[in-house]
Amino acid sequence: MKPYDILAIGELNVDLILNNIDGEPEVGKEKFAGDMILTLGSSTAIFAANAAALGAKVGFVGMIGQDTLGNLIRESLEAKGVDTSMLIETDEHSSGATIVLNYGEDRAMVTYQGAMAVMSFADIDKSVFEKCRHIHISSIFLQPALKADLEKILDYARVQGVTTSLDTQWDPTEIWDFDYTRILPLVSVFLPNEKELMLLTSSETIDEAVGKIKPYVNTAIIKMGSKGSLLVRRGEEPAFLPSFLNTEVVDAIGAGDSFNAGCISRFVKGETLEDCQRFGNLTGAINTTAAGGTGAFADKKTIEEIARNRFNQHITL
Numbered sequence: 544m545k546p547y548d549i550l551a552i553g554e555l556n557v558d559l560i561l562n563n564i565d566g567e568p569e570v571g572k573e574k575f576a577g578d579m580i581l582t583l584g585s586s587t588a589i590f591a592a593n594a595a596a597l598g599a600k601v602g603f604v605g606m607i608g609q610d611t612l613g614n615l616i617r618e619s620l621e622a623k624g625v626d627t628s629m630l631i632e633t634d635e636h637s638s639g640a641t642i643v644l645n646y647g648e649d650r651a652m653v654t655y656q657g658a659m660a661v662m663s664f665a666d667i668d669k670s671v672f673e674k675c676r677h678i679h680i681s682s683i684f685l686q687p688a689l690k691a692d693l694e695k696i697l698d699y700a701r702v703q704g705v706t707t708s709l710d711t712q713w714d715p716t717e718i719w720d721f722d723y724t725r726i727l728p729l730v731s732v733f734l735p736n737e738k739e740l741m742l743l744t745s746s747e748t749i750d751e752a753v754g755k756i757k758p759y760v761n762t763a764i765i766k767m768g769s770k771g772s773l774l775v776r777r778g779e780e781p782a783f784l785p786s787f788l789n790t791e792v793v794d795a796i797g798a799g800d801s802f803n804a805g806c807i808s809r810f811v812k813g814e815t816l817e818d819c820q821r822f823g824n825l826t827g828a829i830n831t832t833a834a835g836g837t838g839a840f841a842d843k844k845t846i847e848e849i850a851r852n853r854f855n856q857h858i859t860l
């Protein structure tokens with residue numbers, strides 16, 4: 544028995560969210576905000592927290608500074624039931640942070656990547672590969688050192704008999720440097736959203752993008768927002784599955800990460816890919832019923848109740 548079902552490798556940062564701001568920021572002036580929240584950020588953290596809430600044993604490999612924000616990140620992950628014993632601390636860089644200026648539906652964000660930008664394969668204790676059954680890697684464009692080692696990490700996992708999933712997430716540089724012909728054969732489950740997939744493959748349409756990845760992919764499940772998702776397997780017809788539509792969305796922050804959490808929590812149990820896709824759709828939908836990426840995933844009972852009351856799905860976690 545391995546101690547972890549899932550090891551999440553990815554970025555960690557805090558979000559400093561300012562609400563009710565008196566106008567937009569101006570260089571040389573000072574403004575007041577009416578409200579402030581300091582909280583755990585990062586999409587990989589949402590994935591890890593929600594996979595743990597769904598019952599998987601989850602550990603996190605990420606780099607933080609030896610600072611107050613690093614302590615906050617560690618404590619917040621632990622509070623969500625994620626094992627933090629494999630976090631890597633550095634005294635050379637500070638922890639990453641995003642300042643979020645909230646204006647109604649819109650927000651301006653500034654991110655300092657800090658430690659997350661420098662973690663590479665060399666920093667990761669190789670014994671972690673023996674302790675887990677599955678590795679989920681996310682947000683590679685926020686982590687240039689990790690991205691440079693992506694092939695090495697995926698291949699190391701493959702040799703150790705560890706399955707893998709990858710969600711590239713958005714590329715803030717919009718260069719979309721990604722050799723899918725080399726990476727995708729090494730990934731068990733590829734989890735982009737449709738826009739990202741088109742940009743990663745320089746495609747005009749989703750059909751064109753699917754055609755391009757099909758010879759290389761093992762499994763891809765492409766997230767399509769409120770429409771649902773598309774299951775793509777090498778040598779098989781793509782299978783679209785409509786969402787459990789929520790017409791009263793609170794917000795969709797982290798819906799993709801919650802999809803990943805549901806999908807992979809089933810994948811590590813050996814469930815069929817159709818079941819993984821369906822459960823991903825359900826946990827993506829559940830995410831949209833409460834504020835933020837983890838609001839709906841308080842505990843197993845709450846998740847089961849939302850599934851039953853909002854989407855008429857009877858699940859036992």
Ligand SMILES: Nc1ncnc2c1ncn2[C@@H]1O[C@H](COP(=O)(O)OP(=O)(O)OP(=O)(O)O)[C@@H](O)[C@H]1O
Nearest residue numbers: 736766767768769771789797798799800824827828
């Ligand atoms: N309004 C909605 N109703 C029901 N399900 C939804 C809704 N919006 C999203 N989902 C579910 O959540 C999944 C993931 O959402 P989305 O496609 O927005 O991912 P994403 O773009 O990767 O999100 P993120 O911003 O978290 O990275 C969808 O595939 C769908 O199953």
Ligand SMILES: [Mg+2]
Nearest residue numbers: 712736799800
């Ligand atoms: Mg996403």
